[in-house]
Amino acid sequence: MKANILLNVEVISKNNGRRHGLVKSLVVVNHVLQYLVINPGGILSKAEFFKPESIVDVNYKRLIIEDDKDIIRVKRKMVKAYLEEAFPLMNYPVVDKNGELFGRVANATIEAKTYRISEYEISKSFFDDLDHGYGIIKASELTYQDQILSYEKAMFNPEFKNQGTGIANRLLGVK
Template structure:
């Protein structure tokens, strides 16, 4: 499944039908989705997270978990202990082996059941996205260090054979 399916959907308990808020972020550690973060909308509310294993069903409108007991409510001070060595998935910066920033994550492919990320979709620039579409990088070629994803090659070594064509190609038939 694509990661964007899990974002901005209402979290609902199957047991009582209670709506808990919207999923605002996916927390990733070692290319595995560890937690989904719920935005409750309250100014003084505690952070609410839950593990992806608790998902019973998901579509573009709602995500169903078994019970509200699956939600972990944590104070702001303790968030860091839960999310050590983790990064939020979307819009995260990517640098090449020389430390040059060249893009950010716009989506990822997540394996059903294990929640392992097999590949990331990287936006390099607006014009590059129009011409070629997003670059697709296997998760094995990215390392998380110093709060940045590091691509093990140079930014110009991106392969375009797996990605969809850009907007110009799709709409205008330009090559």
């Protein structure tokens, strides 16, 4: 499944139908989806998140979890300790082996049973996305260390695959 399916959907408990809020962020550790962060609303609310194993069903409008007990509620000060080696998936910067920023994570492919990320879709720039579409990098070619996601090759590596054609090619027929 694509990661963007899990974002901005309403979280609902199956056991009592309670609505918890919208999924606002996906937290990844070692290329595995660890938590989905909920924005419950309210100034004094606690941070809420849950493990992907709690998901019963998901579509573009709602995400159903088994039970209210699956949601972890902590004070905002404690979130950093809880998610120390994690990074938010979407819009995270990616650097090449020379430390040069060349894109941001636009989406990812998540395996259904293991929640392991097999590949990342990288947006290099708005205009490049229009011309060529997103680039695709296998998760095995990216490392996360010291809060940086690094591609093991140079950014202009010819092996960097593009996802189909860009929007300009699809809509306007530009070659």
